Amino acid sequence: MPQIRRLQVAVSGLGRMGARHANHFLHRTPKAELVAAFTPEPREAAWAAEHLEPWGVKIYSDYDEMLKHTGLEAVCVATATTVHAEQTIKAIKAGKHVLCEKPLSTKLDISQQVFDTARAHPKQKVMCGFSRRFDSSYRNAYNLTKNGSIGRATILRSQTCDKYDPSGFFVAYAEFSGGIFVDCNIHDIDLALWFFSADGKGSPAVKSVVAFGVTALEPDLAKHGDVDNGVGVVEFWDGQIAYFYSSRMNAPGQHDMTEIIGTTGKLSVNANPTTGLLESHLPEGIHRDIPQNYYERFEQAFVTEAIEFTDAVLEDKPLPIDLESSVEAVKIGVALQDSLRNGKKIWFDKEGKRVDEDGQARARL
Amino acid sequence: MPQIRRLQVAVSGLGRMGARHANHFLHRTPKAELVAAFTPEPREAAWAAEHLEPWGVKIYSDYDEMLKHTGLEAVCVATATTVHAEQTIKAIKAGKHVLCEKPLSTKLDISQQVFDTARAHPKQKVMCGFSRRFDSSYRNAYNLTKNGSIGRATILRSQTCDKYDPSGFFVAYAEFSGGIFVDCNIHDIDLALWFFSADGKGSPAVKSVVAFGVTALEPDLAKHGDVDNGVGVVEFWDGQIAYFYSSRMNAPGQHDMTEIIGTTGKLSVNANPTTGLLESHLPEGIHRDIPQNYYERFEQAFVTEAIEFTDAVLEDKPLPIDLESSVEAVKIGVALQDSLRNGKKIWFDKEGKRVDEDGQARARL
Amino acid sequence: MPQIRRLQVAVSGLGRMGARHANHFLHRTPKAELVAAFTPEPREAAWAAEHLEPWGVKIYSDYDEMLKHTGLEAVCVATATTVHAEQTIKAIKAGKHVLCEKPLSTKLDISQQVFDTARAHPKQKVMCGFSRRFDSSYRNAYNLTKNGSIGRATILRSQTCDKYDPSGFFVAYAEFSGGIFVDCNIHDIDLALWFFSADGKGSPAVKSVVAFGVTALEPDLAKHGDVDNGVGVVEFWDGQIAYFYSSRMNAPGQHDMTEIIGTTGKLSVNANPTTGLLESHLPEGIHRDIPQNYYERFEQAFVTEAIEFTDAVLEDKPLPIDLESSVEAVKIGVALQDSLRNGKKIWFDKEGKRVDEDGQARARL
Amino acid sequence: MPQIRRLQVAVSGLGRMGARHANHFLHRTPKAELVAAFTPEPREAAWAAEHLEPWGVKIYSDYDEMLKHTGLEAVCVATATTVHAEQTIKAIKAGKHVLCEKPLSTKLDISQQVFDTARAHPKQKVMCGFSRRFDSSYRNAYNLTKNGSIGRATILRSQTCDKYDPSGFFVAYAEFSGGIFVDCNIHDIDLALWFFSADGKGSPAVKSVVAFGVTALEPDLAKHGDVDNGVGVVEFWDGQIAYFYSSRMNAPGQHDMTEIIGTTGKLSVNANPTTGLLESHLPEGIHRDIPQNYYERFEQAFVTEAIEFTDAVLEDKPLPIDLESSVEAVKIGVALQDSLRNGKKIWFDKEGKRVDEDGQARARL
Known part of the structure; x- marks a missing residue:
């Protein structure tokens, strides 16, 4: 008989x-x-009846009931962004470890509440799942x-580019997504916080941000103060710069790439996107495919995320991602989205507080 | 409680x-x-005690005993090549399905015995695990x-190139490996049989083979009629040519690549080897790493192989690889190794029988 | 005897x-x-005596004298940037066609004077040599x-990255260069003006610019209001965005690259820098070299530039580059450099005039 | 006035x-x-009248007359392969230096006559133009x-693959070309002779060759004992192997590539064919073009060849390519073509003489 202790996990949301x-x-x-799952959606419940229940997973239509599942130790929150924070806080208060999909919230203050709740329960592991950190x-x-x-x-360039979805899903979703910088570039922001902390000085302190954008294909995005192509720059107090691009209209598929530029070298991740190792030499030229969505690109990273979250809980080890930085990512994403909307450069003082522009817009060199 | 029926599998050999x-x-x-495993090696048994037994896997030091494990349905034979055939035949006779590591044997007649045994047990699934077919x-x-x-x-070029192993392991192993064409290029031969059957005419019939080789780094290989770099050409009766290269001294790591050349296009698999999506731009130039061994390259293919073998057994579906072609691969590999050793071109008649060279060495065009 | 008429050209500056x-x-x-060349530098004159005079080229130490060279038709101005404009204007007034190295000047008003002079001499060809347009x-x-x-x-991303020059040459040169956005990114700005005019609506009108920078390796650049790494964004009134990066510290060599992102596709120039078609597979991994400077990258483009300038003059055809856009490039480069220095976002009205920030910093969506 | 002495050159053949x-x-x-050119073809002469005569080049319709052109010092023989040798020998005997297009001849004995003639005129430079050596x-x-x-x-793999020419030109040409191994792979053979001499031991001595081929698209090639896809292997006495592929049906264009594999590393030339630095990211995937013919690939190499041949003559320096190796290349190419036709492996003794197969076909290890 197996003698291995396995973490009892539930997933919330089966979209x-x-x-x-x-x-x-x-x-x-x-x-x-996996012992339990929650979904209020009949269609998702039907999927679960076919794919999860035969493996012994109990399906709940009430989140609070699920939290009471006997023996449950950890929850993976994968519902719509609008309820990430609420469900995470509830789970923490119920004594569960939590892996929450990104972002914690599209609002800074709510993200901060998640953090405060987690800090009040120091024995529980709470992590926001920035999948690229596991790639x-x-x-x-x-x-x-x-x-x-x-x-x-010193410089980080990073982009998140989705294949164009002609169904217009992302246009309607813009009402809830927080905007392209909070929904897409949040990954790139997280990477900047991660890589710029690699010199051991901890998370870098943001100094100013500015953002630009256009609605090239979906003018209706403007209703939600959003765009389908965004360019943003983030400057840090310690002399580092990150600049970002996001797009909803990348023709061949998903192209997320990052360059980390140091004083003696540059690292480039995914400058040459591809789905695998196949190239076709055809009469029209040489051809290759690229992933069609972020899951094709990052599937293994999500698996590693689950494995490492599990290990951290079982062995009471530090989590791979610090929760504070996930709040910081929301702060920067929200500021970029604000800059996009009001056309202004936004400043922060060294303590991380947004400050009035005129008080700060002084010569820098 | 789980209601899923799972195939009861044993693995033979824990190297x-x-x-x-x-x-x-x-x-x-x-x-x-996984319900059982067999190994006669104390070191492997110790590994199993730590990594398999806690998950409820029973470890056997006697292969025949393992075959009697209650409920056992299938065996994965992963022992040394020299016992592949014997264990496979025993398992078939014991009523088990078998996934056997490649090659079935280094000898053609013994490979044929495996095939004959399998044919006599048509309800059982027997497959030789050519991992690249699952990539x-x-x-x-x-x-x-x-x-x-x-x-x-029309033309297939394929190579199997290992990183040089200075321990000399492969030199000693040459006594049992069947030689570089049977040990390494067997994969490339299998690919030729597979791709050349893609036009629906079934396995192509070999017409002639010729092989060359050198011992660039390990002259002791000559004792076993082997080389560390081999070049072979295989011609098929239906107007197709495959040519192969194998090496034991590829500097940066594993580089297995294949080109399939058709009348209107070419497909290239792994012309640009890499371990991932990272490139380093350093003062010396641009740099990337490649896999260090075949498992780094084909890990996911091996997993898919296990999954598909399992599915084929559970659902009684055809196996992804036809066993007859795996015998044919041994036939061609052995002929190439013979050609390497005797310096002669070797011919086959249209029924697949090796024939005297003089009777065949006539003008071909 | 040759019956071909050849354009009589002089080069000014032999650095x-x-x-x-x-x-x-x-x-x-x-x-x-090539009939004449001007240089006031003895070292350059010595080079000319060896490499140009034997081919019948007359060397002058006085620019005005050179302009009087019998039969001279065209001048290529390749002196220090500080005298580009003066020499170009003199040559135009002397009735010569002019190919002037970029930029026309580091100052907008002086660039405008060049343009005005050229417009007053409509029969003469005057072009600023943005070499990438000939690549x-x-x-x-x-x-x-x-x-x-x-x-x-819709979006253009472009970068100009030089290999680090430890001699510090570019630090001293920063006094005259106009700064990294005028000296390096001017090429990228020109590309934006070119590609965004490809829809046939002419040069796009700049709406706002913002720039950031750091001195990662050469703090002394700050004396001249300059940096060794710059990031800038330029927004156009017609809904297009260009964003730029420049660096003086790219480790392996020159890496100038550009992406043009449209509503249905993306074009990428030099995402994979390389000096040629050679890759080395070595024990450390796979390696390739990249160009060490912009001339290694763009040598053939410079030759094409000379050929096409010559053809345009001989056949009285339109020049490949519109002089007005070269003035616009200076305007944008200077504004980026100003933004870098004062930390402010800079706005332009639709007529192209810089306007007070407060009057413009309104919501944009 | 120019004081430079320039080599007086004529080109024979203006195809x-x-x-x-x-x-x-x-x-x-x-x-x-360029002072003179010869062509017997009216169409070529008309081209010359437009493009060469205005530059002072004298056009001849009689090769012998051209050789008498006053001051002529060197001839570039670029006529049909069938007259390469005859014209080269005539030019040598007329005291001219010669750059002859490859191959010297499709016949070994005639190639040898060129070599013997050149050796009898040691003060003249005679080179066969294998363009890849100048790339x-x-x-x-x-x-x-x-x-x-x-x-x-130790191992050299090299291929010459042309884009398919549906006009069938190469089918008719097969009557004169010497066959695919003499016409196409001769370049690859030359590379093997070059790279295998890099260890300073001089040209390697061929031990055996074998060739295979198919007519995938043009069965009429069989009339001339030729194929549209060829695979050949050449073994050298000193423990080195070269293997070649040639094709007349490469879909996207010209793909000539070479790998040189040594005991501690591998060099790869043109594993990733491309026309330049542009990639298109389109809805169908990522796309790039490749050269459409060998001139697009090797244009600059041909220019370098002309420059270095000129320099070698003017300065009486050794030529970059040894004429003896160009005869050896013909010998190997002819043997491969013979092997293709008769289906036999062909052997050479250590002195380079072809020997009876039976006397040599013994065990080699």
Whole structure:
């Protein structure tokens, strides 16, 4: 008989990403056992009846009931962004460890509440799932940065580009998403916070941000103060700059890429997007495919995320992602979105507080 | 309670590859349950006590005893090549399904015995595990070939190049490996049989083979009629040519690549080897790493192999690889190794029988 | 005897780039004849005595004298940036056609004077040599953009990254260069003006700019209000955005790259920098070199520039680059440098005039 | 007035390649002066009247007359292969230096006559123009090989693949071309002779060759004992192997590539064919173009060839290519073509003489 103790996990939300998380905990995280799942959606419940229940997973239509599932130890929150924070806070208060999909919230103050709740329960593990931190290429880049291979990391360029979805889903979703900088570039912001902390000085302090954008294909985005192409720059007090691009209209598919530029070298992740190792030499020229969505690109990273979250809980080890930085990412994303909307450059003081522009807009050199 | 029926699997041999197979069936094949494993090696048994027994896997030091494990349905044979055939035949006779590591044997007649035994037990699934057939890039290439994207597949170039192992392991191993064409290029031969059957005419019939080789780094290989670099050409009766290269001294790591050349296009798998999506821009130039061994390159293919073998057994579906072609691969590999050793071109008649050279060495055009 | 009429050309300045221009007109521009060259520098004159005089080129130490060279028709101005404008204006007034190295000047008003002088001499050809416009990869990208292959060009990302020069030359040069945005990114700005005009609406009108920068390796640059790494964003009134990066510390060499992102596709120029078609597979991994400076990257573009300038003059055809856009590039470069220095976002009205920030910093969406 | 002495050159043949050579010597070889050209073809003569005569080039319709052109010093023979040898021998006997297009002849004995004639005129420079030796990527690879970067060069793989020409030109041409191994792979053979001599031991001695081929698209090639896809292997007495592929049906264009594999590394030239630095990211995926013919790939190499031939003559320096190796290349190419036709492996003794197969076909290890 198996003598291995396995973490008892529930997944909340069985939409696109929730179903994937459920599969990862069920089949690809040996030391976890998916015991419960919550969804209020009949369509998702039907999927669960077919794919989860036969494996012994109990399906709940009430989140609070699910939290009472006997033996439940941890919850993976993968519902709509609007309820991330509420569900995370409830789970923490119920004594559960939590892996919450990004972002914690589209609002800074609510993100902060999640953080405060987690800090009040120091024995529980609470992590916001920034999947790129679990991708092997990003990790190799981080390790090279940390060991000094590129000198001091100074400039970070990063982009999140989705394939155009002609269904217009993302237009309607813009009402809730927080905008392109909070929904897409939040990953790139998180990478900047991660890589710029690689010199051991901790999270870098933001100094100013500015953002630009256009609605090239979906003018209706303007209703929600949003765009389908965004460019943002973030300057840090310690002499580092990150600049971002996000797009909802990348023709061939998903193209997320990052460059970390140091004083003695540059690391480039995914400058040459591809789905695999196949190239076709055809009469029209040479051709290759790229991933069609972020899951095709980051599937293994999500699995690693589940495995490492599980290990951190079981062995009471530090989590791979510091929750404070996930709040900081929301702060920067919200400021970029504000700058996009009001056309202004936004400043922060060294303590991280947004300040009046005129008081700060002085010569910098 | 889980209502899923899972295939009861045992793994024979817990060496390098056997341990990986055990992990795949244990943790990465949801519909399989690893229930038993066999190893006569105390070191491997110690590993199993730590990594398999806690998950409820019973460890045997006697292969025949393992075959009697209650409820056992299938065996993955991953022992040394020299006992592949014997264990496979025993398992078949004991009523088990078998996934056997490649090659079936280094001898053609023994490979044929495996095939004959399998044919006598038509309800059992017996497959030789040519892992590349489960790799997504090769599969995409195969599907493109099959749907006519490159016209008629005519030329196949394929190579298997290992990183140099200064321990000399492969020199000693040459006594048992069957030689570089049977040990390494057997994969490339299998690919030729697979891709050249994509036009629906079944396995192509070999017409002649010739091989060359050198011992660039390990002259002791000559004792076993082997080399560390081999070049071979295989001609088929139906107007197709495959040519192969194998090396034991590829500097940066594993570089297995294949080109399938059709009348209207070419497919290239792994012309640009890489471990991931990271490139380093350093003062010396631009740098990337490549896999260090075949498992780094094909890990996911091995997992898919386990999953698909399991599915084929559970659902009584055809196996992805035809056993007859695996015997044919041994026939061609052995002929190439013979050609390497005697310096002669070797001919086959249209029925697949090796024939005297003089009777065949006539003008071909 | 040759019956071909060849353009009589002089080169002014025989420094690094001037010597190259002299060679291009002397040996690689069949329809041009290099007849004269000017340099006040003894070291450059010595070089000319060895490499130009034997081919019949007359060397002058006085620019005005050179302009009087019998039969002289055109001048290539390749002196220090500080005298570009003065020499160009003199040459125009002397009735010569002029190819002037970029930028026309580091000052907007002086650039405008060049333009006004040229407009007053409409029969003479005056072009600012933005070499990238003559590069075959950029031209292919431009033609694809113009023919609609990527829909409407909406976002342009472009960078100019030099290999670090530890001699500190560029630090001293910062006194005269106009700063990194005028010296380096001027090329990228020119590309934005070019590609965004590909929809046939002419040069796009700038709406706002903002710039950031750091001195990662050379703090002394701050004396001249300059940096060694710059990030800038330029927004146009017609809903297009260009964003730029420049660096003086790119480890392996020169890496200038550009992406043009349209509503239905993206064109990428030099995402994979390389010096040629060689890759080395070595024990440390896979390695390739990249160009060490912009001339290694753009040599052929400079030759094409000389050939096409010559053809335009001989056949009285339109020049490939509109002089007005070269003034606009200076305007934008100067504004970026100002933004870098004062930390402010800078706005322009639709007529192209810089306006007070407060009057413009209103909501944009 | 110019004081430079320029080599007085004539080009024989103004077909496709001859016209290019004429342009190179006329416009891109500063120290050469194209003074004469020969063509018996009215169409070529009309081209010359427009493009060469205005530059002072005298056009001849009689080769012998051209050889008498006053002051003529060197001839570039670029006529049909069938007259290469005859014209080269005549020019040598007339006291001229000769750059002869490859191959010297499709016959070994005639190639040898060229060599013997050249040896009898030791003060004249005679070179067979294997253009790849002048390509910068190949040269970088050669220099790395020579300086030991990859240990001892042991295996060479090389291919010459043309875009399919549906006009069938190459089918008719097969009557004169000597066959695919003499016409196409002769370049690859030359590379093997070059790289395998990089260890300083001089040209390697061939031991055996074998060739295979198919007519995938043009069955009429069989009339001339030729194929549209060929695979050949050449073994050298000193423990080195070269293997070749040639094709007349490469879908996207010209793809000539080479790998040089040494005991400690591998050099790869053109594993990733491309026309430049542009990639298109389109809805169908990522796309790039490749050269459409060998001139697009090797244009600059041909120019360098003209320049270096000129320099070698003017300065009486050794030529970059040894004429003896060009005869050896013909010997190997002819043997491969013979092997293709008769299906036999062909052997050579250590003195380079072809020997009876039975006397040699013994065990080799």
